[in-house]
Amino acid sequence: MTTPIRHRASKLGQLGVPIDLVPASTSLELPADTDIELAAEAALARPGEEREEPVLITWPDGRFGVASMIDILAAIAGRFVRASRIDPLTELPNRAMAQAEGQRLLDAGGLAAMIHLGLDRFQDANDVLGHQGADTLLLRVGNALSDACGPGNIAARLDGDQFLVLLAELPPGQTPQNAARRLLSDIRGPHTVDGLPIGVEASIGISHIDRGDGDIDVLMRRAAAAMRRAKRERTGVVEWTPGLDSDRRVDLRQLTELRAGLRSGHLRLHYQPLYDARSRRLHGVEALVRWQHPQRGLLLPGVFLPDAERSDVILDLTDWVLAEAVHQAAVWHRAGQDVPVSINLPAAYLAQDRAVPTILALVRMERLPAHLLTMEITETTVLANPDQVAEQLTALRATGMRVSIDDFGTGYTSLGLLPRLPIDELKIDQSFVLRMRDSPAHATIIDSVIAIARSLDLTVVAEGVEDEPTAAGLADVGVDLLQGYHLRRPRPPGDVLT
Structure with missing residues (x-):
């Protein structure tokens, strides 16, 4: 018989499997709140199953092959684990992975500062270059940022034109402010898109790590608030201070x-x-x-x-x-x-x-x-x-x-x-x-x-x-x-x- 493999509402493929290897349900559903690796193991955890028995797999586009169920589900699990952690355009860590890695570094005492970088006037790039050209520009910026942030540090794409850098290591005498200025310089370009040299400007917010800081989400919000101030004041780089939390009230006043x-x-x-x-x-x-x-x-x-x-x-x-x-x-x-x-x-x-x-x-x-x-x-x-x-x-x-x-x-x-x-x-x-x-x-x-x-x-x-x-x-x-x-x-x- 065959059984579809689904994750949320998406059909990933269809397995041809012996009847005694299929779980109680004829559809291998992977609930949104279940870790996919655990779900794959659970689907194969019945006593006496021949998990290595070869089966035929047929994908929606017509491709097919032969593999064991455990290899198939492990490959699917690996693909989804990667998709849940990596930005598909830039192949940088995404927001979820940045949060997880940031919390890990924070818990281990290995996070020096956080940099939130937002591109200036990026909507103009979409208007002029089109969606594909704007994506190419984002890819160029992501590559430049990854190269510039240095070993031991992590560059991530949060969404749209927003990036994050987790500074775990700084050279002797280097400050987060120095590092931020260097990043602005290194990503500036020009980057060639559709034969045009495009210069990139950005605004950066810095959140420093103080003793007692234990919540990565709080630090990310602080860095984002500082970035918004830098964008408004066109100063390039702003370091977070407690006063930024009341920015919106100050703006209205x-x-x-x-x-x-x-x-x-x-x-x-x-x-x-x-x-x-x-x-x-x-x-x-x-x-x-x-x-x-x-x-x-x-x-x-x-x-x-x-x-x-x-x-x-x-x-x-x-x-x-x-x-x-x-x-x-x-x-x-x-x-x-x-x-x-x-x-x-x-x-x-x-x-x-x-x-x-x-x-x-x-x-x-x-x-x-x-x-x-x-x-x-x-x-x-x-x-x-x-x-x-x-x-x-x-x-x-x-x-x-x-x-x-x-x-x-x-x-x-x-x-x-x-x-x-x-x-x-x-x-x-x-x-x-x-x-x-x-x-x-x-x-x-x-x-x-x-x-x-x-x-x-x-x-x-x-x-x-x-x-x-x-x-x-x-x-x-x-x-x-x-x-x-x-x-x-x-x-x-x-x-x-x-």
């Missing part, structure tokens, strides 16, 4: 305070200059928002913008930034100083039908020549709705305004999309600029961006210039404009032109 700050006039604009890469003459300025908090002092945008961007506060905030920046440009213009001003437009703002009419109304009201404004958008903004974004940018450029893609190279913009966009400028993200002198890969990315820009007759801006050798090197390879602390920090409007 901060949004309420930000709304009040907008109404009370506590927001400020500072301006950071952009300079000609060769002559070092002032070319223009970028408007950057600051929050003069009554209790916490002057807050940089990394503290409050991520929360604002996840709520409708970003719309009111952008309205204020636009009005303030256009007014300041008009003040300079009326004083005989034509200073081009760059303004960042978030995706949520540009998605509104009123976005372009609002900007044009401000320009008319201030009687400002439109060519003195540059609107900066990110790759993420473009990908949100390429056709709508292109239509709106075309309307802005028709007035003489310029359009720039900010943080270029950190997202997943299709090269085929660039020629269709009404843009004037590519702004190389500072993560590439900061490492161009010690990383050939980052220098290559900068060279590639310049080549793309030249082919499309676009201006190239490099942000994050921190020293003179970097400034000189960027000028040598053909960057047009420079921006960074080495040249000038953001300043209030009364100080920026002096």
Whole structure:
């Protein structure tokens, strides 16, 4: 007779077996809450059975073979044990195995720290590369992470774009923070997917192991909370502290305070200059928002913008930034100083039908020549709705305004999309600029961006210039404009032109 082999609702195959070897039930059911190895043994545990007697096995796809029942079930058990512990895409340990191994190391006193790594803007990869291309990118990142984490340590894929590293061993003098920074560098790439070089950025949360920590699930939640903070603040790495457990309450309170700050006039604009890469003459300025908090002092945008961007506060905030920046440009213009001003437009703002009419109304009201404004958008903004974004940018450029893609190279913009966009400028993200002198890969990315820009007759801006050798090197390879602390920090409007 034959008997199907099932696990949960899936039929795995069908065994042809002698009648006296079949258990009481004609179906070898493997309950979801039963360990499969124990279930296999139980199915063969009746006294007097000839467990080594050969039987015919037929699989659903038509393949068949001869083996003993014990070998068949042992092979099935092994396959399911592996499937329950290994991520099928990257072949790294999965969440369940990471939890088990982490608890084992924790119980043995052999776990130094835990790193939770989440890829930034991974949804963009899905949108541009497609599901298969995004999976290829995840596989590349998983391989790089496994190679980088070092012997004795365990890299795992939790789900989606989330990874975990269990640090059991650290070289002398090495800290978890150092290890995390090195992991970020090693996975950055570029990784080649469908012939395209893709750079990867990530955020990391670290959970340290203290005496008395005995629950791996608690440590995993802590590392995940720290990773979310790193992603919000765009700091790369954050170490868990008890205060992170109340993050959500803090976020809601901060949004309420930000709304009040907008109404009370506590927001400020500072301006950071952009300079000609060769002559070092002032070319223009970028408007950057600051929050003069009554209790916490002057807050940089990394503290409050991520929360604002996840709520409708970003719309009111952008309205204020636009009005303030256009007014300041008009003040300079009326004083005989034509200073081009760059303004960042978030995706949520540009998605509104009123976005372009609002900007044009401000320009008319201030009687400002439109060519003195540059609107900066990110790759993420473009990908949100390429056709709508292109239509709106075309309307802005028709007035003489310029359009720039900010943080270029950190997202997943299709090269085929660039020629269709009404843009004037590519702004190389500072993560590439900061490492161009010690990383050939980052220098290559900068060279590639310049080549793309030249082919499309676009201006190239490099942000994050921190020293003179970097400034000189960027000028040598053909960057047009420079921006960074080495040249000038953001300043209030009364100080920026002096």
